[in-house]
Amino acid sequence: xAQLVADQVPPHEPSGGHGHADAEHAxxxxxxxxxxxxxxxxxxxxxxxxxxxITEILFFGGLFCAYAIYRSLHPDIFVYAHYYLDTFxxxxxxxxxxxxSLTAAWAVRNAQLGxxxxxxxxxxxxxxxxxxFLGVKYVEYSHKFHEGxxxxxxxxPTHEVWELESYQKAHGQHGSATAAEGHAAAGHExxxxxxxxxxxxxxxxxxxxxxxxxxxxxGVFFSIYFCMTGxxxxxxxxxxxxxxxxxxxxxxxxxxxxxxxxxxxxxLYWHLVDLIWIYLFPLLYLIH
Amino acid sequence: MSDHDHENGHGAPASDEHGHSTEISHVTxxxxxxxxxxxxxxxTVITVGVTVVDLGSQTNLVVAMTIATIKAGLVVTYFMHxxxxxxxxxxxxxxxxxxxxxxxxxTLLDKSEYEGDIQEMYLKKGQ
Numbered sequence: 001x002a003q004l005v006a007d008q009v010p011p012h013e014p015s016g017g018h019g020h021a022d023a024e025h026a027x028x029x030x031x032x033x034x035x036x037x038x039x040x041x042x043x044x045x046x047x048x049x050x051x052x053x054i055t056e057i058l059f060f061g062g063l064f065c066a067y068a069i070y071r072s073l074h075p076d077i078f079v080y081a082h083y084y085l086d087t088f089x090x091x092x093x094x095x096x097x098x099x100x101s102l103t104a105a106w107a108v109r110n111a112q113l114g115x116x117x118x119x120x121x122x123x124x125x126x127x128x129x130x131x132x133f134l135g136v137k138y139v140e141y142s143h144k145f146h147e148g149x150x151x152x153x154x155x156x157p158t159h160e161v162w163e164l165e166s167y168q169k170a171h172g173q174h175g176s177a178t179a180a181e182g183h184a185a186a187g188h189e190x191x192x193x194x195x196x197x198x199x200x201x202x203x204x205x206x207x208x209x210x211x212x213x214x215x216x217x218x219g220v221f222f223s224i225y226f227c228m229t230g231x232x233x234x235x236x237x238x239x240x241x242x243x244x245x246x247x248x249x250x251x252x253x254x255x256x257x258x259x260x261x262x263x264x265x266x267x268l269y270w271h272l273v274d275l276i277w278i279y280l281f282p283l284l285y286l287i288h
Numbered sequence: 289m290s291d292h293d294h295e296n297g298h299g300a301p302a303s304d305e306h307g308h309s310t311e312i313s314h315v316t317x318x319x320x321x322x323x324x325x326x327x328x329x330x331x332t333v334i335t336v337g338v339t340v341v342d343l344g345s346q347t348n349l350v351v352a353m354t355i356a357t358i359k360a361g362l363v364v365t366y367f368m369h370x371x372x373x374x375x376x377x378x379x380x381x382x383x384x385x386x387x388x389x390x391x392x393x394x395t396l397l398d399k400s401e402y403e404g405d406i407q408e409m410y411l412k413k414g415q
Contacts, residue, residue, distance in 0.1 A: 039312045043374070050377045054384040061388035068392050069399050075345065087336065094332050102325040105316065105367045112315045216410070258312065264369075271367045278359045281332075286339045288348035 030259040038258045049265040053272050056235075060276055063228050067283060070220060080212060081221035082287035083167040084149045084157065086140070090285035093136045094277065100129035101274040104267040111260035116253060119263070123247045126270070130240045137233055144222070151226050155219030162211040225284055232280060235273045242266045314372035324366045331359050 025031050028038060035041035071078050103125040110119035148156040161167050246266055249255065255263055335355040343351065365371045370378050 042312045046373070046377070050380060054380055057381075057384040057388060058391075061391055064388065065392045065395050069395060072396060073399055073403070079345070087339075091332065091336050095329065098325060098328045098332065101328075101363065101367055102321060105321050106318070109315055109318070109321070112313065260312075264313070268368055271363050274367075275360050275363050278363070279353075279356050282335055282352035282356050286335065286352055288339055288342065288345050288352075 028258050030254070042261045042264075045261045045265055046268075049268050053268060056272055060228075060231070063224070063231065064279070067224055067228070070224060074215065074217070074220075076215045077218055077221050078287050080161060080215055081149075081218050081225075082285065083161050083164050083170070084144075084147070084222075085225070085285050086143075086166065087285050089136050089140050090281050093133050094281045096129050096133050096136065097274045097277050100126050100133070101271055103129065104270045108260065108264050108267045111250075111255040111263040112257060114256040116250070119250050119255060120247065123243055123250055123263075127240055127243045127247065130236055130243070133236055134233065134240075137229065149222055150219065151223035152219040155222055160207065160211070161214070162208055228280055228284065232273065232276055235276075239266075239270050239273055242269065314369065316366065316369070320366060324362050327362055328359055331355050331362075 024037055025033065031038055031041055035044065103122045107119055107122035107126065109115075110122055144150065146158075148154075148158050150156070162171075243266060246263055249262065335352055338351055338355075339348065342348070364381065370381065
């Protein structure tokens with residue numbers, strides 16, 4: 001985020017030797033001495049943040065690639081595992097993040113127009129919504145820790161898939177209506193080793209007729225789930241820190257029509273975090 | 289403290305709701321921001337609603353990804369300003385998507401390369 005700093009240069013003493021740009025620099029304490037005009041400074045920072053966002057897209061691309069490979073090889077695992085995710089929380093978080101994108105974009109407008117109070121309000125709203133997002137994620141994660149839907153070999157659920165509300169909703173009470181959905185593709189039918197399949201005290205559970213057999217390696221879905229949402233969550237935390245820093249600057253009245261770059265760059269980053277979630281939500285929660 | 293009024297080249301009043309530019313960058317009108325937000329919410333509801341309809345797993349995935357891409361397009365075009373920004377930023381953004389899709393599609397080409405070995409391994413383990 002070095003490009004954000006370009007805008008943060010402290011007021012410098014007007015010194016000679018800068019030629020034609022001197023007047024501009026004297027009038028705008030936030031214009032760094034190596035830029036001619038505010039627009040020059042803004043455009044440079046903007047190019048910088050876009051290049052940073054490009055590296056972020058490539059960074060997340062690796063995880064999307066892992067997802068694509070694994071889902072194309074084992075679609076049965078994804079269908080099976082997604083019943084353990086609650087669409088309600090995912091959809092709620094999508095709404096929260098989209099709303100925070102609105103407040104972020106609005107904050108940029110406020111900074112551009114020098115609307116001091118509205119700017120502070122919108123930054124506070126963005127931070128509050130970001131915490132809201134993390135709160136929902138906390139609810140989801142802790143539920144998964146309690147239910148044993150954990151990554152890799154730690155996947156040891158306390159409930160079988162046919163006991164889940166989401167499964168029963170999709171398949172009728174007894175889960176027998178759509179037995180032949182192709183969950184159990186040939187070759188992936190093998191159940192988990194006995195030690196894994198039977199959680200303590202739940203050995204006597206009898207699957208209803210037509211209930212899907214647990215495919216091998218369901219835990220890999222949760223490895224992918226935790227990696228993707230975890231990395232995304234780290235980005236939300238980074239966003240909160242950035243917005244907190246901007247809030248401090250906004251309260252000090254450091255933003256206005258000639259120097260709103262930092263708000264704009266942070267908002268761009270925030271929209272990218274939203275953008276990634278826009279893809280994560282259907283890929284993880286809305287599997288059919 | 290409040291140094292926000294000076295240097296506004298257009299001298300536009302702060303309450304101006306119509307789209308206009310500062311001398312540095314385009315200012316997105318409030319109405320447009322809210323319209324984009326509304327469209328994103330509607331598309332979210334649609335993408336959740338459409339999962340109830342069984343179109344076959346392949347079609348459902350395509351529909352979900354199409355809706356996600358429309359949403360992404362709205363965010364990038366309006367919230368991220370690309371519509372009014374330098375075309376070069378659009379170029380490098382689309383360039384990154386190109387490379388990500390190359391990355392994923394090239395990797396998908398030989399996804400089954402080791403499937404035989406994997407099946408053999410599980411046979412040996414007796415699963």
